[in-house]
Amino acid sequence: MNKMIFTLIMSITISFAGMVDGIALVVNDDPITLFDIEKRKYEKKLSKEDAVSQLIDEALFSQLVRKNNITADVFDVNNYLEKLAASNGMDLYTFKSIIKQKYKDYDRYEEQTKNLIIRQKLTDKLVRGNLKLASEEDLKIYYENNSSKFQMASKVSAIQYSSKDKAELINIRKNPMANVPGISKSRVELDQSNLNPQLRYIINETKINQFTPVFTSNKQFVSLLIVEKEDQETIEFENVRDRIFNIVMQDREKKYLKDYFEKLKLSADIKIVR
Numbered sequence: 001m002n003k004m005i006f007t008l009i010m011s012i013t014i015s016f017a018g019m020v021d022g023i024a025l026v027v028n029d030d031p032i033t034l035f036d037i038e039k040r041k042y043e044k045k046l047s048k049e050d051a052v053s054q055l056i057d058e059a060l061f062s063q064l065v066r067k068n069n070i071t072a073d074v075f076d077v078n079n080y081l082e083k084l085a086a087s088n089g090m091d092l093y094t095f096k097s098i099i100k101q102k103y104k105d106y107d108r109y110e111e112q113t114k115n116l117i118i119r120q121k122l123t124d125k126l127v128r129g130n131l132k133l134a135s136e137e138d139l140k141i142y143y144e145n146n147s148s149k150f151q152m153a154s155k156v157s158a159i160q161y162s163s164k165d166k167a168e169l170i171n172i173r174k175n176p177m178a179n180v181p182g183i184s185k186s187r188v189e190l191d192q193s194n195l196n197p198q199l200r201y202i203i204n205e206t207k208i209n210q211f212t213p214v215f216t217s218n219k220q221f222v223s224l225l226i227v228e229k230e231d232q233e234t235i236e237f238e239n240v241r242d243r244i245f246n247i248v249m250q251d252r253e254k255k256y257l258k259d260y261f262e263k264l265k266l267s268a269d270i271k272i273v274r
Contacts, residue, residue, distance in 0.1 A: 025052070026271045027059040036081030060264050065122055072117040080117055089197025089243075098202060101213030127256050134248040142244055150240045156190040156203055166214060166221045177224060188224070191266050228230045264269055 023031045032055050040051040078092065084094030086215065122170040156182045159176075163183040164168045172180050192200055201213070203226065212224045239245075 012042070021272045025056075025273055026269075027056055028063055030059045030063065032056070032059060054267075056265060056270065057261055060261060061119075062121070063117060063125075068122060068125055070118055070121045070125070072114045072121070077113050078119050080113060087152060088201045090201065094198055098198075098213050098215075102205070112149050123253050126260060127253055131249070131252050131256060134245055134252075138248055139241060139244045140237065142248055147234050150235045150244075151232045152192060152204060152235055153231060154192055154228065154233050155230040156192065156205075157225050157228040157230070158190065158224040159189045160186050160189050160222060160224055161211075162217070162220045162222045163184075164220055169214055169221050169223055173223060176211075229259060 022034050024034045024037055025032050032052070032072070036055055037048060037258045038044060041048060041054060044051070044054070046054070060223045079093060081099075085092050088095065090098075099109060118243075124188050161169060161172060161183055165182055168180060168183060172178055172183055190203070192203070195203070202212045202215065206224070206226050208226055208229065210226060212226065213220050214223045216222065
């Protein structure tokens with residue numbers, strides 16, 4: 001009897017697995033399974049239609065990447081991060097040390113960066129010659145209409161935790177109210193205009209009631225618990241001009257790519273299996 005029940009359960013499980021892993025549709029010979037759709041629905045909290053649409057876009061994107069033989073390696077990643085570090089007034093080593101503290105899985109961050117570079121390479125190839133460059137007037141209009149995006153607190157209140165033991169400092173961030181020998185706490189008021197680029201970047205990337213990554217100061221390890229950001233000031237246009245140019249051009253790229261992929265869908269060979 002028990003053997004018969006076990007056999008029945010196994011047959012139901014295998015049948016269900018076959019249904020979940022079954023092919024739902026094929027996009028130019030690339031299959032999308034029912035499991036792919038259910039997983040995307042769950043992870044992104046999407047409707048079935050939106051999940052399918054995203055997966056079709058990704059399949060078409062991957063096909064274009066293969067067709068154009070586009071890749072990204074560790075040198076591309078380092079070059080990308082080096083430029084990002086320089087734009088924030090840091091060298092690559094310092095910037096990487098901050099990123100590694102901010103993201104628990106640095107390898108995953110690096111993989112995401114690699115995918116971003118591949119997307120940018122493909123985008124450059126597709127939009128080259130098809131986009132109008134943003135003019136100075138375009139940039140100023142965007143700046144005036146989105147001034148809240150370019151604000152920075154001139155005054156920051158924080159609680160500074162410092163220690164010669166980095167491990168203890170990392171642990172106390174889980175329980176900020178604990179009194180741990182060897183860790184000193186003090187209230188600090190920071191004027192951003194007097195901070196170095198590294199610390200300014202760290203503070204601006206940290207939200208209220210969150211800890212900054214650990215950094216070194218005066219031969220000690222330090223982490224700041226951001227309490228308040230005051231006196232929001234709009235950064236001058238010239239200081240964010242390059243950033244605005246990138247934002248405007250990225251918006252134009254997104255619109256162009258959206259239209260491009262909609263047209264690509266119409267010509268793609270998409271077979272619905274189930």
